[in-house]
């Protein structure tokens with residue numbers, strides 16, 4: 001059990017990581033739950049597997065849950081679902097000082113967080129992440145968003161939760177593919193800034209995806225500590241520090257767009273491929289050794305994650321993927337900074353990448369193997 005602080009001036013909060021947290025949710029939330037009725041926005045699968053544990057804890061403390069169901073899948077991060085959710089929160093009489101609970105993965109957390117950021121110009125929320133990806137990444141740091149036809153996370157806000165409860169027991173019911181997708185964001189922290197953690201992932205990644213208790217707790221805690229530190233340094237992605245957390249995402253979001261935000265490619269799988277592409281592109285520009293690029297690909301592949309975009313069977317070329325990238329939120333006065341690598345554990349923002357060159361590289365990768 002670990003309690004990790006996110007030290008944001010004026011609104012610090014804690015991330016609790018460990019087993020059995022849902023059984024003690026009411027106690028940990030304490031005064032954050034100030035009314036009898038507690039609105040809980042829940043992914044349908046997360047509720048089916050873990051809703052009872054939350055319900056039991058809250059009802060033992062004299063609360064009653066008002067449940068709101070979110071359909072599984074990226075499609076729920078939409079204008080339509082945002083409207084439906086905000087209407088429901090208003091009907092529940094949620095006030096600014098209340099805390100809405102988000103129970104589920106990154107989709108539920110991103111949607112609920114964004115709804116709370118605009119509800120009456122901002123009400124509170126508590127993240128209860130139930131996927132590996134959400135525990136190590138999306139529940140921490142306050143990025144909230146929905147997708148639009150133009151691209152991923154294009155409508156959103158920075159809105160920090162008041163508390164995060166990452167109960168590792170909830171991961172036992174996750175499908176293996178979702179565990180792999182979450183692991184992509186775990187190994188990301190090693191690749192972008194912590195060579196020792198990358199080494200640890202090479203040695204223990206198999207245990208993490210097999211949900212070995214000790215390896216899992218180390219992976220989640222270490223990931224959250226790293227993210228909390230970076231977010232505290234650059235909450236709104238203004239200095240370039242937080243942008244490093246976007247390693248693999250420029251390529252990854254383009255691939256997600258091209259596959260229609262469908263189950264054909266999960267977010268974490270897109271990030272896995274995107275990190276391999278960022279590493280190989282860094283090698284192509286003589287920034288990173290080819291050996292290190294392939295070491296990264298091997299570590300990602302050994303967790304069962306995809307490493308070759310040619311295997312996706314996409315009916316598109318590099319220029320089309322580059323067009324998706326023009327919607328990237330890092331775009332600045334017509335140029336898109338890329339997160340590239342000098343070595344494993346040393347990512348940086350490269351402002352000198354031309355999208356034409358990236359597109360030519362992607363053409364090669366689409367043909368490879």
Ligand SMILES: NC(=O)c1ccc[n+]([C@@H]2O[C@H](COP(=O)([O-])OP(=O)(O)OC[C@H]3O[C@@H](n4cnc5c(N)ncnc54)[C@H](O)[C@@H]3O)[C@@H](O)[C@H]2O)c1
Pocket residue numbers: 043044045046049050072073074077104105106107108110130131132133134137138139140141142143144153170171172173174175178181182267268
């Ligand atoms: N805000 C951020 O900083 C941030 C960071 C990373 C990713 N994201 C976003 O997060 C989303 C991906 O999140 P995700 O990978 O958690 O996917 P997700 O929310 O779609 O959940 C994945 C699947 O797991 C199911 N599920 C959830 N909890 C379960 C459980 N305990 N047992 C069984 N099934 C369960 C869901 O129903 C769903 O089918 C993407 O939209 C991505 O853009 C946001």
Ligand SMILES: O=C(O)C(=O)C[C@@H](O)[C@H](O)[C@H](O)COP(=O)(O)O
Pocket residue numbers: 137141143152153185242243245246249329
């Ligand atoms: O927290 C961050 O900052 C991240 O970039 C984490 C990413 O893993 C996450 O997918 C995030 O939602 C991507 O942000 P975006 O700004 O590229 O939409």
Ligand SMILES: [Zn+2]
Pocket residue numbers: 137185249267271
């Ligand atoms: Zn991500």
